[in-house]
Amino acid sequence: MLKNKRLLWITLALLIAAFTVLCSKVGYPHHRVWAFLMFALSLIPVALSYYFNRRILRLGRKIVKKKTRPVLPYIVVAVILVIAVYVAQILAPVKESPLLRMAPGELRAEVQADITQYTVLRGAIDNLVNRFQQNALLKRDVAALTAEERKLLRLLWREGFVLFIECDMLKEKYSGFYQVDYATQPALHADAFFLAYATYLTQYRACLTLQRMVNSNKFMETLLNEAAAGMPEKTYSVMKQLLVHPDITLRVNAGTIYYELVKSELTFDPEVIHDFENRRRDFFSTLARNPHIYIENPLDMLEEAAFKAWFPLQKHVALQMSNIRTTSRDHLITPEMIAASRSKLQPGDILLQRRNWYMTNIGIPGFWPHAALYIGTLEEMRSFFGDIALIKARYPEIYEELQSPDSQGYPMAVIEAIKPGVILQSLEKSAHCDYLAVIRPNLTPEQKLQVLLNAFAHYQKPYDLNFDFATDNQLVCSELVYKAYNPVDPKLFSPEIVNGRLLLPPNLMAEQIAGALKQGDARFSFVMFLDAIEKQERIVEGTVEDFMQSWSRPKWDIMQR
Secondary structure, eight states: OOHHHHHHHHHHHHHHHHHHHHHHHTTTTTTTHHHHHHHHHHHHHHHHHHHTHHHHHHHHHHHHHHHHGGGHHHHHHHHHHHHHHHHHHEEEEEESOOGGGGHHHHHHHHHHHHHHHHHHHHHHHHHHHHHHHHOGGGOGGGGGHHHHHHHHHHHHHHHHHHHHHHHHHHHHHHGGGSSSSSSTOOOHHHHHHHHHHHHHHHHHHHHHHHHHHHOHHHHHHHHHHHHHHBSSSSHHHHHHHHOOOOOHHHHHHHHHHHHHHHHGOOOHHHHHHHHHHHHHHHHHHHHHOOOTTTHHHHHHHHHHHHHHHHHHHHHHHHHHHHTTTOOOOOOOHHHHHHHGGGGGOOTTOOEEEEEBTHHHHHHSSOOOEEEEEEEOOOOHHHHHHHHHHHHHHHHHHHHHTTTTTTTOOOEEEEEETTEEEEEEEHHHHHHOOEEEEEEOOOOOHHHHHHHHHHHHTTTTTOOOOOOTTTSSSSOOHHHHHHHHHHHHHHHHTOOEEETTEEOOOOOHHHHEEEEEEEETTEEEEEEEEEETTTTTEEEEEEEHHHHHHHHHOOOOOGGGG
């Protein structure tokens, strides 16, 4: 019996491991394979447990059969009735259609007006799809998109969202077509059905075409799922699931059969009917060539559901860890050290920071866990840029905050993403850490002003506890630095895929900078490195060589020199 319990515990452990791999995307892009293998392995202990208990289970099965045999016909009938009710509810929902409130003449006029609306919607959707095909934005690498391309992508996606909402309204209006009596008004009945069904096909044909353009580009899917002005989140995921949803599949296929029965009664322009039949033929032909969506789309839905269940735990753990520090000593870099080094800094400098003995360092890869952007005080910005009227005009709230010191009387001079989001800090507070490296991208003052403006565009956005560079509505520390510089010089940094997310952790940023400095690349200049000797609890001035190897240092505090 003890052995059987152990087998069941093994099964549970494997199922939990499969769930964890699926939602955290460990081993991406093969995480689904690993999750499936773990799930398959979990069946082995179940089979062994069955083998050890087969006599008991066989006896139980006999008892169940004996008890259920008399009621089996009732169960079968009940299942058939449930299926029949489900089909009837989907194809002919029990609700009064607004079409019934119209007189035949009024309904005819309404139908004629709405067939015009259908053709307008059809043309607008075709135009949108053609624009996506021409600019190929949906096929692009998300990391390579410029700020203008991202803006255009969101604009077009929002336009598509509005068009699909209009399609939904038209479909809903004529979903009660069956309540128009076919015996007395066959033409009106057929035309009302056609409006509902043709709108369905036009909409889902466009969905299928757009999904094929994205073609499992997960980072593009993440970007399209992002909530934006006037749009909810997960719009792309909803579109994908509609293509394989049982309700939609039932309506589309039943509609195809019913169309053949009533098409002789249609009164619309033959061109409209001919165009619809071409679209219908293309839609089903494309579906037949892409049967994988009936596997991939439900798997995506399962993965999203797993992540939705997992993320609150991940968020809670991350927030709790951020409050835990396993030492009582103060950080080694003091305000006096910062004041002595301040004259070396310029607006646009990148600050790499490390604070020892924080639990959050465990979950962040590499030695450097934090990055920030030095913007300078208003006086420093005026000295470096000359005219900063553009900052005041575009971001008056930032300009106003820069005029006020922090709670300790230090001037605001840094923008960074920390819990709970993107904020302004004084250099004294931001750089109050144990290790500080300052790196300068070699750009013109005009370019660096644009870098600061790019960073200010993300001011007060929340912190991204999902750590995903593909989105813009939430940011992590290095993401703010990256998205400030990338539109100005896309060659500075290269994000990488880590567990299915597009990331550029601070340590990878340091590694890429070190590689450029080692090769004599003129893109970066080394400014300074305040290095720590942890065991002596003191700061030393590090060299460029010290910085270039710092990214490879162990991140464990007790292993540092």
